[in-house]
Amino acid sequence: MQSDSSWTGHRFLQETLFRDSEQSVAQPKTRICGICEPNQTIIPLPAPADIPLDPVILWDALDNRQTIRSYSPDEMHKWELSILLHYTQGVREKKNGSHFRTVPSAGALHPFETRIVVNRVDGLFPGIYRYLPLDHALVREECHSGDHESVAKTCKNTALVSSSAVSFIWTAVPERMIWKFGPRGWRYLFLEAGHICQNLYVVCAGLSLGVCAIGSYNDDDINCILGIDGESEFCIYMASVGRKKE
Numbered sequence: 161m162q163s164d165s166s167w168t169g170h171r172f173l174q175e176t177l178f179r180d181s182e183q184s185v186a187q188p189k190t191r192i193c194g195i196c197e198p199n200q201t202i203i204p205l206p207a208p209a210d211i212p213l214d215p216v217i218l219w220d221a222l223d224n225r226q227t228i229r230s231y232s233p234d235e236m237h238k239w240e241l242s243i244l245l246h247y248t249q250g251v252r253e254k255k256n257g258s259h260f261r262t263v264p265s266a267g268a269l270h271p272f273e274t275r276i277v278v279n280r281v282d283g284l285f286p287g288i289y290r291y292l293p294l295d296h297a298l299v300r301e302e303c304h305s306g307d308h309e310s311v312a313k314t315c316k317n318t319a320l321v322s323s324s325a326v327s328f329i330w331t332a333v334p335e336r337m338i339w340k341f342g343p344r345g346w347r348y349l350f351l352e353a354g355h356i357c358q359n360l361y362v363v364c365a366g367l368s369l370g371v372c373a374i375g376s377y378n379d380d381d382i383n384c385i386l387g388i389d390g391e392s393e394f395c396i397y398m399a400s401v402g403r404k405k406e
């Protein structure tokens with residue numbers, strides 16, 4: 161007799177088995193990422209190519225990657241945020257109508273939206289912002305319930321987000337993946353979220369910033385704050401970032 165949770169896992173695996181016949185060869189049917197509304201002001205971020213980064217040895221960054229859960233009260237710079245967004249969801253090449261980013265994505269479909277909770281980033285008011293990968297820019301977002309400080313309360317460890325300089329909220333839009341891959345696309349959503357967060361860890365190691373992946377949050381509450389329905393778009397992963405304490 162299987163426990164409920166292994167039954168859930170078993171069903172997920174069975175219902176998302178790879179079937180070549182289910183893969184669509186049609187052109188993309190869905191928008192690759194969200195766009196801003198006409199009333200939203202686009203806030204450009206420093207161009208990553210113009211940011212003079214100290215060289216980092218990749219092997220050192222991988223060896224030094226670790227979870228840090230408490231952060232100093234110091235601000236982060238906007239250029240650091242720009243780098244974190246670029247290496248987690250930034251566009252590195254546009255070719256034949258596809259957008260290739262700094263993380264891999266099945267079919268280059270990139271089914272995510274990135275929102276950030278800004279607590280302490282120079283030049284940005286505290287609040288929730290959405291990242292526009294094609295413009296490498298931000299737009300300010302309204303909270304649909306509570307305010308940006310409510311996001312911390314959705315997490316089991318509230319201090320992760322409340323003490324962070326900035327926190328990342330990645331949401332998945334399944335239709336961007338499912339139209340092409342069918343049920344198998346559901347697996348790709350979760351695999352791809354992992355790629356994004358791993359890049360965040362490695363880049364934070366390179367910039368000597370602290371970072372913590374967050375999977376323990378109340379799904380309904382975070383979706384409600386963001387104004388998403390939890391079905392056509394849902395929060396898939398979060399992470400907090402800040403300067404390390406001395």
Ligand SMILES: Cc1cc2nc3c(=O)[nH]c(=O)nc-3n(C[C@H](O)[C@H](O)[C@H](O)COP(=O)(O)O)c2cc1C
Pocket residue numbers: 225226227228229317372373374375376377
């Ligand atoms: C999918 C996932 C979810 C996680 N969720 C949380 C979380 O909700 N809260 C937390 O404090 N750490 C969370 N972590 C961080 C892990 O606890 C951490 O990676 C682990 O303790 C190993 O430490 P290391 O990253 O320094 O190797 C999560 C990590 C992963 C990969």
